[in-house]
Amino acid sequence: MSNQPVRRVLEPVSDTGRNGLDYRELLKVSLDSLLANRLRTFLTMLGIIIGVASVVSLMTLGNGASEAITGQFSALGTNVLTIFNGRPNRGPGQSGNIAPLTMSDYKAIERIKLPIVGPVPQFSSNATIAAPAADKSSTVIGTTADYAKVQSVIMASGTFFTDANVQGASQVVVLGSSLKTYLFGSGEAVGETVRINSLACRVIGVMAAKGGGPFGSPDDQALVPITLAHTRLFAARTSDGNLRVNLISLSVIKADDIDFTQQRIQMTLRDLRKLNSDGSEDDFNVINQASFLSSLSTITTLLTTFLAAIAGISLLVGGIGIMNIMLVSVTERTKEIGLRRAVGAQSRDILLQFMIEAVVLSFLGGFIGVVFGSILPIVLTVSGTFNAPVTLNSVVISLSVSLATGLFFGIWPARNAANLNPIQALRHE
Amino acid sequence: MITIEQMTKVYTMGEIEVHALRGVNLTIHSGEFIAIMGPSGSGKSTLMNMIGCLDTPTSGRYALDGIEVASLNDNDLSAVRARKLGFVFQQYMLLPRQSALSNVEMPMLYRGIASSERSRRARVALELVGMGNRIDHRPNELSGGQQQRVAIARALAGSPSVILADEPTGALDSTTSEEIMLMLRQLNREQNLTIIIVTHESDIAAYADRIVTIRDGVVTADRKNEVLHV
Numbered sequence: 325m326s327n328q329p330v331r332r333v334l335e336p337v338s339d340t341g342r343n344g345l346d347y348r349e350l351l352k353v354s355l356d357s358l359l360a361n362r363l364r365t366f367l368t369m370l371g372i373i374i375g376v377a378s379v380v381s382l383m384t385l386g387n388g389a390s391e392a393i394t395g396q397f398s399a400l401g402t403n404v405l406t407i408f409n410g411r412p413n414r415g416p417g418q419s420g421n422i423a424p425l426t427m428s429d430y431k432a433i434e435r436i437k438l439p440i441v442g443p444v445p446q447f448s449s450n451a452t453i454a455a456p457a458a459d460k461s462s463t464v465i466g467t468t469a470d471y472a473k474v475q476s477v478i479m480a481s482g483t484f485f486t487d488a489n490v491q492g493a494s495q496v497v498v499l500g501s502s503l504k505t506y507l508f509g510s511g512e513a514v515g516e517t518v519r520i521n522s523l524a525c526r527v528i529g530v531m532a533a534k535g536g537g538p539f540g541s542p543d544d545q546a547l548v549p550i551t552l553a554h555t556r557l558f559a560a561r562t563s564d565g566n567l568r569v570n571l572i573s574l575s576v577i578k579a580d581d582i583d584f585t586q587q588r589i590q591m592t593l594r595d596l597r598k599l600n601s602d603g604s605e606d607d608f609n610v611i612n613q614a615s616f617l618s619s620l621s622t623i624t625t626l627l628t629t630f631l632a633a634i635a636g637i638s639l640l641v642g643g644i645g646i647m648n649i650m651l652v653s654v655t656e657r658t659k660e661i662g663l664r665r666a667v668g669a670q671s672r673d674i675l676l677q678f679m680i681e682a683v684v685l686s687f688l689g690g691f692i693g694v695v696f697g698s699i700l701p702i703v704l705t706v707s708g709t710f711n712a713p714v715t716l717n718s719v720v721i722s723l724s725v726s727l728a729t730g731l732f733f734g735i736w737p738a739r740n741a742a743n744l745n746p747i748q749a750l751r752h753e
Numbered sequence: 754m755i756t757i758e759q760m761t762k763v764y765t766m767g768e769i770e771v772h773a774l775r776g777v778n779l780t781i782h783s784g785e786f787i788a789i790m791g792p793s794g795s796g797k798s799t800l801m802n803m804i805g806c807l808d809t810p811t812s813g814r815y816a817l818d819g820i821e822v823a824s825l826n827d828n829d830l831s832a833v834r835a836r837k838l839g840f841v842f843q844q845y846m847l848l849p850r851q852s853a854l855s856n857v858e859m860p861m862l863y864r865g866i867a868s869s870e871r872s873r874r875a876r877v878a879l880e881l882v883g884m885g886n887r888i889d890h891r892p893n894e895l896s897g898g899q900q901q902r903v904a905i906a907r908a909l910a911g912s913p914s915v916i917l918a919d920e921p922t923g924a925l926d927s928t929t930s931e932e933i934m935l936m937l938r939q940l941n942r943e944q945n946l947t948i949i950i951v952t953h954e955s956d957i958a959a960y961a962d963r964i965v966t967i968r969d970g971v972v973t974a975d976r977k978n979e980v981l982h983v
């Protein structure tokens with residue numbers, strides 16, 4: 325044996341002069357390590373997935389819910405001003421002489437030439453509406469053709485009445501969708517005749533369902549030309565010979581104009597009603613639906629904040645999960661770090677390896693979390709139950725928090741371990 | 754070639770100072786197969802860690818292939834370990850969920866050897882230790898002796914100047930220990946590898962050509978081994 329010539333099978337390595345890993349090799353080392361320890365990888369990602377998924381779904385659903393609520397009310401018209409009889413800031417049953425709201429108020433507003441749609445007067449009362457098959461006591465509103473524009477009426481069938489119908493006091497009626505169903509079932513209503521307090525009127529249109537509003541559902545109401553209501557249906561004369569209206573509504577074309585418009589109307593009506601001469605209080609109300617919406621938004625903000633708080637708690641829980649697994653895994657891996665250091669890894673190589681592992685884990689977990697968190701909102705949106713598009717906000721917030729947690733707790737303990745003397749790290753139990 | 758002159762190492766733990774090495778002088782030539790012997794606590798592992806550039810001495814001189822190790826910073830020490838040294842541990846220290854092949858390749862990653870060359874050298878090294886047919890096995894699919902063979906392959910794959918083995922048979926039964934020692938001696942003879950082992954057992958030391966005995970941190974005997982095993 326000792327007589328054989330010495331020949332090394334493994335020749336010495338010609339030195340590349342290079343220390344440490346290049347990035348491709350680092351990536352491979354990190355991915356190998358993640359793949360070799362699938363359970364640990366999965367458990368670490370689970371914290372991130374749960375945190376991100378709950379934030380994305382809760383925030384998105386909260387947002388969708390508030391928008392659905394606000395949307396229902398905005399459908400009634402955010403730019404709408406409504407003028408009522410009565411002194412502002414007082415409940416019903418007011419004493420003193422209040423001049424009723426009349427067509428002269430309406431005409432005075434019409435004369436101002438404001439950038440508005442309308443004004444539209446409404447004069448309403450209860451009446452019995454009789455169809456061949458059924459009859460019902462409902463609110464019948466006399467109004468003008470502009471009502472359709474101000475209230476954004478959508479017709480399910482037929483047409484709304486026209487200015488000519490209003491001028492001629494035509495015996496025509498437009499029905500709300502529920503009222504139509506009550507009177508005619510699923511059959512055709514347009515072209516039929518109904519009797520309103522025994523006056524025969526032809527049904528010329530049916531409105532699409534709109535849902536409840538603060539003043540009773542338009543779906544249960546019938547609309548007729550205001551001239552017809554004034555002259556043939558209801559008693560409308562005031563003591564001084566004017567024609568009574570219950571309310572006047574209008575919508576401003578640009579939302580910014582709403583305050584200005586409100587002031588102009590207030591001044592005009594005060595002039596008309598000679599309130600300025602003796603400095604009396606207003607005996608009418610100009611109500612802005614936007615102010616109603618803003619109090620509604622307080623409620624929806626509360627809802628969103630509440631859901632966001634729950635989401636925040638799950639993010640925290642997820643973060644603690646990530647932290648625990650990462651801390652435990654680095655403790656477990658201190659021996660591995662010691663070994664790699666002993667065979668020649670610089671502390672930088674160790675740090676970069678753990679950093680890449682943490683980045684891959686966090687991003688992959690975050691991505692899966694976003695996908696899982698989007699499932700419920702998307703299913704609800706697509707099925708038409710609920711419109712909840714995934715918000716960028718929720719994705720950005722949840723991803724940045726969980727990435728920060730994942731990176732910090734992946735890198736910080738690894739940095740400590742990499743700076744240990746290799747012997748101490750190797751002996752670590 | 755290793756030159757150690759008046760090397761001391763003092764560990765300070767709070768107020769207590771432990772003098773693990775108290776002035777060691779030692780020269781080791783290329784191609785030697787040497788055993789460092791001594792009772793437990795005599796400073797064998799400490800000396801081994803100094804030779805392995807895993808720690809720096811408190812005083813004294815240490816030159817490895819002409820490199821003065823005492824003056825090196827942490828990154829330079831890593832580079833010296835990667836190029837000059839191969840380690841075999843008592844507890845094998847294989848990465849548990851990776852194949853024998855990737856365990857053997859692993860140290861070569863840290864000195865910029867290309868992937869194909871790493872893989873070629875790892876296969877040759879595994880052949881040399883008789884594990885050529887187990888390259889895809891994971892540590893938990895191998896016996897203790899087989900794991901130590903993989904660990905030896907890992908130590909020699911990069912053609913280091915010196916292979917350091919601290920109690921390489923400490924976790925093995927006597928038959929397996931004998932196989933491992935015979936294999937190390939064969940590698941020393943046929944591959945011209947410089948091998949330093951640490952042991953407290955004289956039967957294990959008996960496989961080496963030279964036996965250095967240390968006691969309380971100083972070399973008390975340094976002799977050629979006369980009673981060579983078969």
Ligand SMILES: Nc1ncnc2c1ncn2[C@@H]1O[C@H](COP(=O)(O)OP(=O)(O)O)[C@@H](O)[C@H]1O
Binds near residue numbers: 765795799800
């Ligand atoms: N990291 C350390 N810190 C403090 N004391 C140590 C350390 N390493 C070794 N020692 C002490 O140094 C002495 C020599 O230890 P060591 O070299 O491990 O002995 P051996 O390997 O011969 O059993 C012992 O008294 C031991 O307790």
Ligand SMILES: [Mg+2]
Binds near residue numbers: 797798799
């Ligand atoms: Mg020891």
